[in-house]
Amino acid sequence: MMVVDDSVVVRKIVTDVLSADPMIQVVGTAANGRLAVAKLEQLKPDLVTMDIEMPDMNGIEAVRAIRATRSRVPIIMFSTLTERGASATLDALSAGANEYVTKPANVGSVAQSMESVRQQLIPKIKALTGRPQTSGPAAAPVAAAVPVRPPVARTVAPKEPAVLVIGSSTGGPEALTKVLPLLPASLPVPVLLVQHMPPVFTRQFAQRLDRLCPLTVVEATDGTPLAPGTVHIAPGDFHLTIGSSGASKRTALNQAPPENFCRPAVDVLFRSAVAAYGGAVLGVVLTGMGSDGRIGSGQIRDTGGSVIAQDQATSVVWGMPGAVTQAGFADEVVPLDRVAEAIIRLLPTPRPAASFAAARTGAAAGIGGRR
Numbered sequence: 001m002m003v004v005d006d007s008v009v010v011r012k013i014v015t016d017v018l019s020a021d022p023m024i025q026v027v028g029t030a031a032n033g034r035l036a037v038a039k040l041e042q043l044k045p046d047l048v049t050m051d052i053e054m055p056d057m058n059g060i061e062a063v064r065a066i067r068a069t070r071s072r073v074p075i076i077m078f079s080t081l082t083e084r085g086a087s088a089t090l091d092a093l094s095a096g097a098n099e100y101v102t103k104p105a106n107v108g109s110v111a112q113s114m115e116s117v118r119q120q121l122i123p124k125i126k127a128l129t130g131r132p133q134t135s136g137p138a139a140a141p142v143a144a145a146v147p148v149r150p151p152v153a154r155t156v157a158p159k160e161p162a163v164l165v166i167g168s169s170t171g172g173p174e175a176l177t178k179v180l181p182l183l184p185a186s187l188p189v190p191v192l193l194v195q196h197m198p199p200v201f202t203r204q205f206a207q208r209l210d211r212l213c214p215l216t217v218v219e220a221t222d223g224t225p226l227a228p229g230t231v232h233i234a235p236g237d238f239h240l241t242i243g244s245s246g247a248s249k250r251t252a253l254n255q256a257p258p259e260n261f262c263r264p265a266v267d268v269l270f271r272s273a274v275a276a277y278g279g280a281v282l283g284v285v286l287t288g289m290g291s292d293g294r295i296g297s298g299q300i301r302d303t304g305g306s307v308i309a310q311d312q313a314t315s316v317v318w319g320m321p322g323a324v325t326q327a328g329f330a331d332e333v334v335p336l337d338r339v340a341e342a343i344i345r346l347l348p349t350p351r352p353a354a355s356f357a358a359a360r361t362g363a364a365a366g367i368g369g370r371r
Contacts, residue, residue: 270296
């Protein structure tokens, strides 16, 4: 892999941390994006870590330049937990970066910085590269196809969904920008969504999705009534759940311990939706590391709900949807470009096919729905 950062200190920290892992070899470094693009063909790295703010050519420009060569090499951005850092990171993801990690704060020892990098970066490198992998700068990680397990037999009759819940992680921001704009403003149910992201990032991500979608997209706040046509995104560091008072449903946030090493966690949201709606739930699990959402998907199906999982071929990482699928909890396993259509088909009063086709064409062209 190649480490790209204008700071000599950061390059050394990252290189030392990664080189200590026997499965990772750093084949080179670069001090700015222009050098990184130039070295890509020569070094043929399996993955690139990329700083955002660099002289000559910044990280976002470098990602665009790399993708312009049709290279699909995985790129992980280094970001800061600030409004500016969040905005730049989302720009990098839109440009074609696959994932991001946060830079250690400028406090503490070098040892603490190295440990922070080790815990965040190494699992994502291994998830994005996978094994086996073809070589060359235009290669993408290639994982052996896993046979799709048929869904386990139902013990409860299917129920018409009254709520849509979605979970995603690695690769999720890009996946969600391809799914949510295809859902109509007339969607007959409320939507709640967990994307594994830190604070600040979720607010900006919600604002960006809101500009793209016919639906209203907001970062969830505590106690907001649920209504059809609105998407509530769990804020970073808070679990998102559903509170009930008679027939009224509201968002509820808490900072209970992480589940699956995550807060917000998909399983927490799915479990809460089952309790609030008596199983009348449609769950969707998109690309992501780990297995968050597997247990919750099982609970959805056990109580009469339905689950859609993204397929392996279109997932950046088939961890979360793969765990759901291999457990037999996915009613449908579909490529990313068919997820929205599957959602509409399974919800009450589905949108006419002609209208859906028009929405698909508009979203592909970058049309922003109601704005």
